[in-house]
Amino acid sequence: MPSRAVGRPPVRETTEALRRAAEVIMEDEGFSRLTVEGLVKAAGTTRPTFYRRYASTAHVAFDVIAHRFGDGNPVDTGRLDGDLLQLQREEVEMFSTALVRKNLPGLLEVVRTDPAVRGMFQSHFILPRRANVGDVIAAGAARGEVPPASPDTVEVVCDLLLGPILARALLPIGQPVDDSLAVETTRVAFAYLRGRC
Numbered sequence: 001m002p003s004r005a006v007g008r009p010p011v012r013e014t015t016e017a018l019r020r021a022a023e024v025i026m027e028d029e030g031f032s033r034l035t036v037e038g039l040v041k042a043a044g045t046t047r048p049t050f051y052r053r054y055a056s057t058a059h060v061a062f063d064v065i066a067h068r069f070g071d072g073n074p075v076d077t078g079r080l081d082g083d084l085l086q087l088q089r090e091e092v093e094m095f096s097t098a099l100v101r102k103n104l105p106g107l108l109e110v111v112r113t114d115p116a117v118r119g120m121f122q123s124h125f126i127l128p129r130r131a132n133v134g135d136v137i138a139a140g141a142a143r144g145e146v147p148p149a150s151p152d153t154v155e156v157v158c159d160l161l162l163g164p165i166l167a168r169a170l171l172p173i174g175q176p177v178d179d180s181l182a183v184e185t186t187r188v189a190f191a192y193l194r195g196r197c
Contacts, residue, residue, distance in 0.1 A: 017045065018039055022063075024042070030102040031105075058107065058110040068097075068099060073090065074174045075087055084189055092182040137153075145194075159190055165185070
């Protein structure tokens with residue numbers, strides 16, 4: 001009979017167990033209820049093991065979100081308006097989940113106060129998504145759909161797309177984060193790009 005392996009489980013298994021435990025707490029209760037003690041108990045591990053993988057609960061929370069949603073997928077529908085709409089639909093889908101809705105306010109506060117978390121959030125979450133928008137605009141300009149866009153113009157388009165989603169996700173204005181928002185914000189961003197001289 002083969003003997004069972006003894007000792008610590010592989011690093012990947014432990015990391016995944018911590019990530020799964022964090023995801024359950026984040027979806028059920030929100031970021032404010034995420035504690036190291038609760039995570040190590042749920043994952044069947046120890047505090048030193050947690051800190052070998054994550055500097056804080058904010059780091060594991062961002063790992064959960066990045067693992068679930070990635071850094072944004074490149075798209076190519078062959079048309080700029082179609083590309084922008086596909087990217088925006090992915091953002092709307094993400095921001096309408098309980099995982100993001102319940103945790104975004106707390107996570108943004110950590111981003112504001114913790115430079116390490118802010119850097120991680122920017123490099124692994126924000127910048128790749130903005131780069132995807134820049135890529136589809138550049139492709140649209142190469143096809144002659146819109147004039148070439150400066151980096152500042154790309155940033156404005158990113159803000160036009162993300163701003164309304166954030167407003168509805170964070171403010172109690174009673175409006176849904178849904179497909180109609182994706183369609184309308186994409187229309188506005190595309191009109192802005194087409195209307196520049």
